[in-house]
Amino acid sequence: MRIQRFLGVLVWLGIGLSLVLPAVGTDLEGVRIVAWTGYVGEREWGNLRATLEGAGATVLETTTLDPSEFLELLEADDVLLLPEQAVAGWGIGELDRVGAELAVALRGHLSRGGRIVALTYAAGGEDILRMAGLTTAEDDRDVTGEALLVVAAAESLVEGVAQEFIAPPMTTDFTSVDGDAEIIVATVDGAPVVFRLQREGGEITVLGFDFYADVQTASETLAINACRAAPWALRPSLENDAPSGAVVVDGDQGFDSVPGITGAGTAEDPYVISGEFNANGESFGLYIRCTTRHFAIQDAVFRGARDAGLWLENVQNGWVVSSVFEDNAVGALIEGGGGDVAFTLNTFRGNGTHAVDSSSRAAWDDGRVGNWWQGYTGSDENGNGIGSVARDVESSGDPDGTKADRFPLVEPLAGMHPPEGAVLL
Numbered sequence: 001m002r003i004q005r006f007l008g009v010l011v012w013l014g015i016g017l018s019l020v021l022p023a024v025g026t027d028l029e030g031v032r033i034v035a036w037t038g039y040v041g042e043r044e045w046g047n048l049r050a051t052l053e054g055a056g057a058t059v060l061e062t063t064t065l066d067p068s069e070f071l072e073l074l075e076a077d078d079v080l081l082l083p084e085q086a087v088a089g090w091g092i093g094e095l096d097r098v099g100a101e102l103a104v105a106l107r108g109h110l111s112r113g114g115r116i117v118a119l120t121y122a123a124g125g126e127d128i129l130r131m132a133g134l135t136t137a138e139d140d141r142d143v144t145g146e147a148l149l150v151v152a153a154a155e156s157l158v159e160g161v162a163q164e165f166i167a168p169p170m171t172t173d174f175t176s177v178d179g180d181a182e183i184i185v186a187t188v189d190g191a192p193v194v195f196r197l198q199r200e201g202g203e204i205t206v207l208g209f210d211f212y213a214d215v216q217t218a219s220e221t222l223a224i225n226a227c228r229a230a231p232w233a234l235r236p237s238l239e240n241d242a243p244s245g246a247v248v249v250d251g252d253q254g255f256d257s258v259p260g261i262t263g264a265g266t267a268e269d270p271y272v273i274s275g276e277f278n279a280n281g282e283s284f285g286l287y288i289r290c291t292t293r294h295f296a297i298q299d300a301v302f303r304g305a306r307d308a309g310l311w312l313e314n315v316q317n318g319w320v321v322s323s324v325f326e327d328n329a330v331g332a333l334i335e336g337g338g339g340d341v342a343f344t345l346n347t348f349r350g351n352g353t354h355a356v357d358s359s360s361r362a363a364w365d366d367g368r369v370g371n372w373w374q375g376y377t378g379s380d381e382n383g384n385g386i387g388s389v390a391r392d393v394e395s396s397g398d399p400d401g402t403k404a405d406r407f408p409l410v411e412p413l414a415g416m417h418p419p420e421g422a423v424l425l
Helices: 005-015 042-054 067-073 093-111 125-131 218-227 252-257
Strands: 032-036 058-062 079-082 115-119 138-142 147-150 164-166 172-175 182-187 192-199 202-207 245-250 271-278 284-291 295-303 308-321 324-326 330-344 347-349 353-363
Touching (some): 093 115, 093 284, 115 218, 245 252, 245 271
Parallel strands (some): 295 324
Antiparallel strands (some): 172 192, 192 202, 295 308
16 A cells, blocks of 8 residues: 655655756746546645746647547647646546546647656546556556656757756656656666657656655656656647548537538537548548537548548547548548547548558447448348348457447448438447
8 A cells, every 4th residue: 555645745855955056947837737626635735736827838728528528728839737636535436537537638639749648646637547548557556755867858848957866755756667668767676657658649748746845856857857848759730741632520510611611519409521532632621520510421422542532530520421432542441549530431432442441440330230331241041131140340540359330231332311210320
């Protein structure tokens, strides 16, 4: 069991500062930090906020669990901060819920080249990130007062930090760290205390500090460096670097750029997108990413894309129906952490690969009716127009390999109305 906080402070006060640490001097002028503070402790958060504001940052707080509201609050170059959530208790049940509800927003922010800085001691940012599927790390033991070593000295993250320093009060190390994690600071026996991840096109920095103490230590410098503007190479913005194509919807506000769109984006009145999206050899016909509004792609045609006719990344609340995907490298490409996206009554023909799905919750039928896939060889044993064998969908990101259209059509029905009783999204 983890030692009590006041014992950690006594250990800190008793060891003496044999190593002199540099003063914090890193500039955060012009940096905007958005912190999720639903369960922060007054002391820990007060110290951390004072450190960041003292370095010149603008710090905003939010407790929202609405992914759409969260993404609207965040700008691409903002730092998303997940401090120690001290009052969540020693268990992580509440933070599991937070991570699950904010998963789309967290991934959406990263996919825009954004940064997430997470701090933790017992109940903090890494718990939220783990439930969102962005790390496997778990905090392990209290290493307060132990010697910590910078193991990635060339990194800008450790600029101004001594090669060896003493762990401040309420420092933790981590176990089960991701295999692709870059370890920045570790204990003398090699246990990670600070590490970095590349996820969804953005960067995550995890620090095993909670800022219970208000003395100036290397943890302050590390936190400030992690929040500095572009301290490492980020994924360029969509406008500057993303593959070009016909129409881009970047975030919920991007639906306004779709020609001929109707609806209000609600569950009762979703956006409706129709028409022809001819990529003419460009990367995509329609690219939608980081959205939470409700939308339906209906009676559309996607053709001629060198990557994907329809490309959905980190979206949710979508329905693709009665549309045609033809002559694309990939007909439909679905990726990221979105959810509740369903395909039904569509026609896939002449594509190099009809569909690729590495998302978490896309569905290729509505529970009764699926799509028509050129090359499908299953038979219709009962004459209801639906094949008797499921049609697998290529799914590099599905751990149990169960992505499939369970009710593939034996004849193309794009443009037809759904049959009576179809359970549409």
